Ligand SMILES: Nc1ncnc2c1ncn2[C@@H]1O[C@H](COP(=O)(O)OP(=O)(O)O)[C@@H](O)[C@H]1O
């Protein structure tokens with residue numbers, strides 16, 4: 306039977322988030338934006354609706370380690386998707402530290418967070434499991450440009466939130482490829498690059514709640530709706546689509562329920578459950594796919610710590626089945642508490 310929230314001791318749950326006062330080089334201007342602050346306020350309001358739980362927020366990373374050690378919460382909701390000190394490379398260190406302290410927490414552990422930060426590694430694993438993936442070359446800092454077919458897509462191997470992705474990521478010839486590679490190599494995310502087959506078809510996201518052995522709940526599959534976007538612009542979720550309210554990508558790109566038949570939805574869900582288990586993910590995760598020219602969805606990436614925000618893809622999926630932000634957050638928390646109870650036996 307599913308664990309119920311009121312089974313958990315009544316002590317406040319610590320919500321771990323990025324530090325709004327520290328620089329964050331993944332954000333425009335290198336700092337938290339007005340939208341980031343608004344997201345946290347909306348999170349606070351949604352969590353207040355969850356009956357039977359009290360929440361306290363821990364956001365000051367200068368004090369975080371000492372505060373967790375000296376005043377360990379009974380449970381932590383790990384929504385720190387910026388990484389420790391807002392460094393994406395240290396996203397995995399937050400759950401690692403919680404584990405060292407024996408604090409139970411929501412979401413995936415350090416190993417899957419580390420694995421999924423390397424998109425080429427996830428692609429290789431997915432391929433070994435028979436999951437369709439795009440053709441791809443991995444470029445190290447000193448590697449020559451590969452011979453690939455065009456159009457192609459260039460992106461950082463280790464990146465998140467579309468950092469390093471622009472309209473120019475879609476390249477049509479060797480000269481454009483050379484230009485974009487050179488440009489990316491001058492940025493902090495440019496050390497390892499992927500040159501991929503461009504996937505021109507529909508873009509899907511699959512959200513999963515639950516855990517192997519305890520049952521999965523696959524949320525309605527989402528499709529990125531590019532219909533309102535200026536047809537002259539390439540169809541992709543670039544950095545501006547996630548950070549710049551003035552951008553046509555932010556303004557005109559929407560999400561809708563995927564236009565897929567039931568068998569295709571089942572197939573996608575089954576692939577994601579396989580990956581979820583093999584990667585050792587926990588509680589919730591999001592998987593991004595895009596279809597090739599033949600309409601076959603191929604895996605772009607796995608997000609083991611996906612956006613929890615009110616207008617993120619997971620929230621849009623929940624809305625497709627009539628659930629609000631608070632309901633989504635409650636599902637995440639309940640999946641984690643249920644797993645923790647099962648682990649305790
Ligand atoms: N091979 C590809 N072909 C077409 N578009 C792609 C490809 N890879 C990525 N994209 C576009 O770039 C966006 C971000 O890529 P993704 O791999 O999901 O990285 P991120 O971690 O930044 O979300 C995708 O949502 C999609 O629009």
Ligand SMILES: [Mg+2]
Nearest residue numbers: 466593605606
């Ligand atoms: Mg993505």
